[in-house]
Amino acid sequence: MAPPDELFPRTRTPLGPGAAHLPDWLTPQEQLRMVEACRRWARPPAGLRLVRTPGGGTMTARQFGLGWHWYPYGYARTAVDGDGAPVKPMPPWLAELGRRAAAEAGQATGEAYDIALVNFYDADARMGMHRDSDEKSGAPVVSLSLGDTGVFRFGTPESRARPYRDVELRSGDLVVFGGASRLAYHGVPRIVPDTAPPELGLTGRLNITLRVSGLADDG
Helix, strand or coil, rough: CCCCCCCCCCCEEEEEEEEEEEECCCHHHHHEEEEEHHCCCCCCCCEECECCCCCEEEEEEEEEEECCCCCCCCEECCCCCCCCEECCCCCCCHEEEEEEHHHHHCCCCCCCCCCEEEEEEEECCEEEEEEECCCCCCHHHHHHHHCCCCEEEEEECCCCCCEEEEEEEEECEEEEEEHHHCCCCEEEEEEEECCCCCHHCCEEEEEEEECCCCCCCCC
């Protein structure tokens, strides 16, 4: 629902072939439930961490995983670049939410969502243009936003450069990208501070990205 001072309500918007932005997809109650769950999941062991890249840099968004642990550039069942603890399991209700989100965006899949990557952005955090290409499955990616508004930059599978589109993602918004856009470059160039719904008690932005790994336990 649009705020009372917003002239036009936000509507579903295509971002590319197989990609769509569905605003206000999560209810306020669902948002609060997910923020509370993220607070539990973010605690050690295998909790929220800084991600270091092979080149020696550090991502400005902090991260943890459920189901599988992502590290540059692969997956493991333990936090191999953190405290080494086993990753927390993927909750069935969250996997089902991913399946429902993909279907409502027109990208239904029969595969089970078994990865949740949770990124936390403070006001100064960013995410450079990248592709979600470490999975063995082509099932659509489901992205849920909570807290502060983030500017989401969505491009093409061919290049990090233009053409791309910037979309404002507010708390409760859904983005799904599959099909021809499954490997599209995307990033978060900016966070808009102090825009989170007050009832969430959250400063910053949480992004929950649900994926299908296509991986077996032996790697």
